[in-house]
Amino acid sequence: MIEDSPAALQGDREGTPVPRHIAVVCGLDDHDGTLLQSSAGLAAAWGARLTVLGVLEPLPEIDRIARAAGVSAQEIEKRRLTEYREALQDQIARAGLDVQPGFTLRVGKQFLEIVRYVIAENVDLLLKTAERLDGSAHFVFASTDQHLLRKCPCPVWLRNDTAATPPKTVVAAVDVDATSAGEPKTLAGLNRRILELAARVAAAAQGDLYLLHVWDAPGEGLVRLWSDGSDPKHAAEAYTSELRATHWNALAALAEQARGWIGPAAAERIAFRFRLERGEARSVIPMQVEALKADLLVMGTIARTGVPGFIIGNTAEDILNSVDCSVVTVKPPHYVSPVMNMIAAL
Secondary structure: OOOOOHHHHHOOOOOOOOOOEEEEEOOOOOHHHHHHHHHHHHHHHHOOEEEEEEEEOOOOOHHHHHHHHOOOHHHHHHHHHHHHHHHHHHHHHHHOOOOOOEEEEEEOOHHHHHHHHHHHOOOOEEEEEOOEOOOOOOOOEOHHHHHHHHHOOOOEEEEOOOOOOOOOEEEEEOOOOHHHOOOHHHHHHHHHHHHHHHHHHHHHHOOEEEEEEEEOOOOHHHHHHHOOOOOHHHHHHHHHHHHHHHHHHHHHHHHHHHHHHHOHHHHOOOEEEEEEEEOOHHHHHHHHHHHOOOOEEEEEOOOOOOOOOOOOOHHHHHHHOOOOOEEEEEOOOOOOOHHHHHHHHO
């Protein structure tokens, strides 16, 4: 059991406490057995409640099928629901979990029912086996997964079916460039949420946590062009070196804060490592994930505060669809899912 300080457990408005309710989306795929075991391990480490969630999508043209079969549509749905429930319960039993999970079964559009459950039951972390689009060169997420990445209010963990369990190498992609952020408080809150979750996952596995920050020096060319000294090249290099040092110090400070957020007992289980890479996040993050042989990438999605239901940023989508490890996406503070508006309209 991981021990956390009272402050870490309580959290605050910008941070997140230790997850207390974990939901795992389970189907009849063989890989979901491994997902169940991984979810149970996290629940045991954090003392969290675990719920297995199954969603049965409505049968298309059920009335036509019912007429052809000579039975009522209601009877067909009843049989499908019973058979699906029994199959899921058998899947759970075969997983041999050390934690006794709750179980709930819903009927409807999968991503909608999942998000509605997350909202209604205050789920802190959602886990699901990632679905690869057929024929894609990378792990391009299928429709349901894309909807969850965009619209689920809690962190979403999409597990690659070949990923290590538990993840031993966790990469947390953070942005410490507060001076260039349009909303520094939102950025700070998002960084905290990313690191708190990534650190707790790494602590549960006693693994390595890489804090990855991608930076650039956009003014380097201008310094070289406008320098009034005798050595424009030296001036540009000095500017770039100073900027890099600023980013490095901010990254180190963030790591130190993370140790305080999760508490000393959990922090002692983690090897904190830094990666400060120059370039564009869209290309650098996937390259670093591959170079580090990461088992899990934890990153935030881009949003503006006050906007109920943002669309995930193009850069974030490009990154997520360019890595072959499991991913966890984290929303910023004050995020409001668009599904909330649908619920309110009912």
